[in-house]
Amino acid sequence: xxxxxxxxxxxxxxxxxxxxxxxxxxxxxxxxxxxxxxxxxxxxxxxxxxxxxxxxxxxxxxxxxxxxxxxxxxxxxxxxxxxxxxxxxxxxxxxxxxxxxxxxxxxxxxxxxxxxxxxxxxxxxxxxxxxxxxxxxxxxxxxxxxxxxxxxxxxxxxxxxxxxxxxxxxxxxxxxxxxxxxxxxxxxxxxxxxxxxxxxxxxxxxxxxxxxxxxxxxxxxxxxxxxxxxxxxxxxxxxxxxxxxxxxxxxxxxxxxxxxxxxxxxxxxxxxxxxxxxxxxxxxxxxxxxxxxxxxxxxxx
Amino acid sequence: xxxxxxxxxxxxxxxxxxxxxxxxxxxxxxxxxxxxxxxxxxxxxxxxxxxxxxxxxxxxxxxxxxxxxxxxxxxxxxxxxxxxxxxxxxxxxxxxxxxxxxxxxxxxxxxxxxxxxxxxxxxxxxxxxxxxxxxxxxxxxxxxxxxxxxxxxxxxxxxxxxxxxxxxxxxxxxxxxxxxxxxxxxxxxxxxxxxx
Numbered sequence: 001x002x003x004x005x006x007x008x009x010x011x012x013x014x015x016x017x018x019x020x021x022x023x024x025x026x027x028x029x030x031x032x033x034x035x036x037x038x039x040x041x042x043x044x045x046x047x048x049x050x051x052x053x054x055x056x057x058x059x060x061x062x063x064x065x066x067x068x069x070x071x072x073x074x075x076x077x078x079x080x081x082x083x084x085x086x087x088x089x090x091x092x093x094x095x096x097x098x099x100x101x102x103x104x105x106x107x108x109x110x111x112x113x114x115x116x117x118x119x120x121x122x123x124x125x126x127x128x129x130x131x132x133x134x135x136x137x138x139x140x141x142x143x144x145x146x147x148x149x150x151x152x153x154x155x156x157x158x159x160x161x162x163x164x165x166x167x168x169x170x171x172x173x174x175x176x177x178x179x180x181x182x183x184x185x186x187x188x189x190x191x192x193x194x195x196x197x198x199x200x201x202x203x204x205x206x207x208x209x210x211x212x213x214x215x216x217x218x219x220x221x222x223x224x225x226x227x228x229x230x231x232x233x234x235x236x237x238x239x240x241x242x243x244x245x246x247x248x249x250x251x252x253x254x255x256x257x258x259x260x261x262x263x264x265x266x267x268x269x270x271x272x273x274x275x276x277x278x279x280x281x282x283x284x285x286x287x288x289x290x291x292x293x294x295x296x297x298x299x300x301x
Numbered sequence: 302x303x304x305x306x307x308x309x310x311x312x313x314x315x316x317x318x319x320x321x322x323x324x325x326x327x328x329x330x331x332x333x334x335x336x337x338x339x340x341x342x343x344x345x346x347x348x349x350x351x352x353x354x355x356x357x358x359x360x361x362x363x364x365x366x367x368x369x370x371x372x373x374x375x376x377x378x379x380x381x382x383x384x385x386x387x388x389x390x391x392x393x394x395x396x397x398x399x400x401x402x403x404x405x406x407x408x409x410x411x412x413x414x415x416x417x418x419x420x421x422x423x424x425x426x427x428x429x430x431x432x433x434x435x436x437x438x439x440x441x442x443x444x445x446x447x448x449x450x451x452x453x454x455x456x457x458x459x460x461x462x463x464x465x466x467x468x469x470x471x472x473x474x475x476x477x478x479x480x481x482x483x484x485x486x487x488x489x490x491x492x493x494x495x496x497x
Contacts, residue, residue: 058422078477133466134475139419172478235355236495237443266371274372 027192027295030097035067038100050110053130054142062143063103067096074271076138079171081148083178083186085270086225086249088147090191090293093223103143106150115190121150124166132171137271148176157182180227180289183249187293194296199227199289202245210284211263214255217292224252226267227289232282246288322436323447323492327484330408330432337404338428338451340397341413348393351414352405353497359406365414366391379406409433411446411496418476420467427452429476431496446496450476455486464489 045056066073070092075085091099106112111120121129129146133139152175153166159177166175178186184195198213199205207213217224230248253273254266263283266275278286327334344350349367355376364387366373373391377384379402388395405413412431417424428451433444457465459473464481466474473480477497481489 133472134418134478136417136419140422140424235353236497269372272367272372273370274374276374277376 025192025296027297028095028098029295030095032067032096035096035100036064038097039064039067042104045104045107048107048110051107051126051129051142051146053127054107054146055130056107058140059107059142059146062141063100066092066143067100070096071268071273072271073144074137074141075148076132076135076144076171079135079138079148080173080176080178081138081152081171082249082270083183084148084151084176085144086251087183087187087190089223089225089251089268090187090193094295095191103147107143107146115192117154117189119150119154121153122166125149125153128166128168128171135171151186152176155182155186178249180246183225183227183289184291187291192296193293196292196294197289198291199287201288204284204288205290207290209280210287211255211257211280214252214283214287214290217290218252218255220292220294222292222294225291225293226250226252226287227291228286229288230286232286233276233278246286322434323490324484326432326435326447327449327488327490333404333408334430334432334449337401337408337410337413338430338449340401340404341415342428344393344397344401345415348391349415350391350393350398351412352402353412354405354410359409362402366393414497416450416476418474420474421469425453429497431493434492443494445492445494448476448479448481448491448493448496449484450481450489452487452489456483456489458483458489 039060042060045060047056048054051059066088070089073085073088073092075081088099102112102114106114106119106121110126111118113119129149130142132145138144149166149171152171155178156164157177157179159174159179159182163170163173163175170176180197180199180201184197187193187195198207205213214224214226227246227249229243229246231243234248251268252265253268254264256264256266257280258264261280262277263280264275264277265283266273268274351365353363353365355361355363360379362377362379362384364375364377364384366375366387368391375387377387379399385395385399388398401413404410410430410432412429414429416427416429418427419425430449430451431446432449434447436445438445457468459465462483464474464483466472476491477493477495479491479493481491484490
């Protein structure tokens with residue numbers, strides 16, 4: 001009898017342990033309503049000693065807007081924050097409550113355990129957040145300033161080798177730059193997603209017909225993020241010498257090919273959705289990385 | 302030492318030439334420029350859009366059409382009938398837009414847009430217009446653009462004529478990383494390698 005009860009206890013413990021293990025390897029999700037309710041319950045958010053230039057009311061307003069309209073999140077004009085903006089698509093759409101809690105915690109205490117990552121932004125970054133100017137809509141979005149600066153301060157890759165410490169204006173420099181490897185790593189570590197990445201910083205992905213490949217990704221249950229050379233799509237000068245490497249992350253939403261071979265690409269480019277018509281040749285030329293990001297699910301499901 | 306002095310003098314002369322050429326350009330073309338910005342503002346109020354010329358012959362444009370849910374970016378030859386159809390579809394007056402395009406072609410205006418900027422937490426807008434410079438440039442040196450910004454309200458400038466950010470007058474305003482100078486109370490300019 002004693003043996004049976006011990007065995008039962010052991011089996012029960014093993015079952016509980018496996019549940020914890022599965023839960024730990026499952027991507028956390030929550031609803032928008034939960035997140036908004038959580039924010040509504042915050043009656044008085046005091047000014048934070050850790051983020052002296054962030055107004056708490058504006059911070060909450062910004063956070064609420066991002067949760068209500070995830071596509072409103074804005075990287076700012078002429079910044080290198082596009083990678084951080086692109087990866088924010090996942091928590092804002094799939095775990096807004098977790099994201100809101102983490103950002104509030106980061107605001108109140110100056111640090112947060114976000115997924116596998118312990119974010120503890122430097123003083124220079126904490127003083128800059130809320131003070132970024134001349135970045136268009138980002139000027140009045142302190143929650144995004146705090147979030148992007150904290151991520152850029154923490155995650156480093158070879159692109160950040162010569163500029164690892166934040167100085168004023170570094171949001172536009174290599175300090176904030178995101179390589180393809182760093183981008184995929186950030187998603188895995190922060191949000192616990194499966195990331196299937198094709199491509200590299202200096203090499204196009206070998207996926208055959210690019211339109212067919214992207215269409216296939218969009219049919220699956222997940223998010224497709226494209227790392228592309230923006231010099232062809234959004235020219236800022238008329239120089240014939242264009243960089244032969246990717247410069248911009250976008251979230252691909254739809255893709256459609258017409259009989260005349262032109263392709264409509266609909267993507268999220270921060271602040272709004274864009275529809276751009278390109279030829280198959282241009283599409284192949286600009287795409288350097290395609291990351292398919294999907295939730296990890298428990299095997300019990 | 303003499304060489305260094307010469308480089309400094311040439312540098313100062315060149316920067317002064319840039320300012321003079323810009324003011325001269327504005328004085329010679331202000332009627333056309335002012336009409337372009339005014340008519341753009343009027344059409345934009347009906348439907349937000351931007352225009353970019355994509356080629357040297359000023360025959361092809363990127364037209365960005367902004368709706369509540371999506372920004373459409375299409376490329377057209379300005380003579381294409383497809384352009385007219387698209388304008389009608391997006392509720393833009395074809396005759397006025399074509400007139401605007403013709404005026405842009407006549408002064409080689411590369412880019413025309415409405416830009417949001419923020420002062421003291423408040424959203425403001427300005428008309429942003431880029432024109433290719435006609436100045437002499439050495440082979441391999443990048444093309445430069447006169448960037449003109451038209452404000453709704455008169456702006457503040459410092460004693461050197463540089464545009465200031467709002468009433469506090471403590472810092473220079475930057476747009477796309479450039480500092481602007483006074484043309485008149487409502488118009489400021491810079492010379493940049495980037496047209497947008």
